[in-house]
Amino acid sequence: xxxxxxxxxxxxxxxxxxxxGLQTEIEGIRRFADEAGFxxxxxxxxxxxxxxxxxxxxxxxxxxxxLALNEPAWAGNEDRSEEERAYWRRMDEIMSLPSEEMxxxxxxxxxPAASQPPAPPPGPPSPWMxxxxxxxxxxxxxxKSYRLDMERLHRFDRPVLFTVGGRSDPVEVRAExxxxxxxxxxxxxxxxxxxxxxxxxxxxxxxPERYAESLRKLWDRAGVGS
Numbered sequence: 031x032x033x034x035x036x037x038x039x040x041x042x043x044x045x046x047x048x049x050x051g052l053q054t055e056i057e058g059i060r061r062f063a064d065e066a067g068f069x070x071x072x073x074x075x076x077x078x079x080x081x082x083x084x085x086x087x088x089x090x091x092x093x094x095x096x097l098a099l100n101e102p103a104w105a106g107n108e109d110r111s112e113e114e115r116a117y118w119r120r121m122d123e124i125m126s127l128p129s130e131e132m133x134x135x136x137x138x139x140x141x142p143a144a145s146q147p148p149a150p151p152p153g154p155p156s157p158w159m160x161x162x163x164x165x166x167x168x169x170x171x172x173x174k175s176y177r178l179d180m181e182r183l184h185r186f187d188r189p190v191l192f193t194v195g196g197r198s199d200p201v202e203v204r205a206e207x208x209x210x211x212x213x214x215x216x217x218x219x220x221x222x223x224x225x226x227x228x229x230x231x232x233x234x235x236x237x238p239e240r241y242a243e244s245l246r247k248l249w250d251r252a253g254v255g256s
Contacts, residue, residue: 031072031249036062038079038165045161046168052176055082056089063093072249076100076232078169080207088179091186096252098191098245101198101229103169105208106178117205125170129163136166137230139202183215189251190216191244193233196225218251 039058040046047054059082063071072095075083080102087097110118124135192209203209213219222244224233233241 031246034062034066034068038082040078040165040168041161043161046165050168051172052082052085056086059083059086060090060093069093070095072096072098072245072252074098074100074245075102076234077229078103081105081169081173084183085176085178087186088182091182091188094186094188096189096191096248097186098193098248099207099212100193100232100234101195101203102207104173104206105212106180107174107176108178108180109211110205113201114205114208117201121170125167132166133163180215183212184217187217189218189220189248191248192219192221193241193244194221194223195227195229195232196223197228197231199229202229220248 036059039054040050059073070093073083073086075081075098077100080099081104083097084099084102084105087094120139124132124139126132127135190212192207192212194203194207194209209221213221224237224240227233227236233244
């Protein structure tokens with residue numbers, strides 16, 4: 031498998047691009063694939079990247095051989111339950127806070143008390159961390175205004191994998207990634223739970239070998255030689 035990691039367009043510079051939106055990421059994925067020579071490809075996305083991967087699937091389903099979503103941060107706005115609406119109202123409040131308060135509240139709200147994020151790696155923080163607060167606010171605003179085409183997703187007949195951490199906040203998973211909804215939308219949908227993982231200690235970081243095996247099974251479902 032010829033894997034090509036891609037950073038979000040949102041974090042490509044020292045601050046979010048002007049007028050950034052999900053369409054920016056959709057175009058970024060398309061351009062990246064074209065430059066790599068991929069007519070059709072497997073797409074994997076985590077958190078905000080998972081939301082962008084889902085939006086790309088709705089926009090260009092013909093380009094994908096499979097889709098892997100690792101706790102996507104958003105999966106559309108329509109037909110939300112009261113629990114989901116309450117969650118997003120709380121996120122509206124968090125995103126309105128000053129940057130330092132917002133980041134603390136964001137981390138505190140995203141995981142139960144038993145699942146604190148791991149300590150950051152030694153050394154100076156990555157340069158993109160400076161743009162994280164502005165990036166999160168831009169992403170939150172983009173989610174609110176974007177219409178995810180569920181009918182186009184329903185017509186996507188390639189295999190879809192949704193991975194989730196067993197220690198992730200279940201309310202956050204239901205409200206952001208909406209796995210129950212996606213299981214009804216996608217004709218070929220499977221889910222894999224990593225019991226000891228959570229959103230800030232995801233499978234690709236904490237259990238890379240097992241996560242790689244999950245992806246290999248997904249790609250096998252997509253067909254030999256894909």
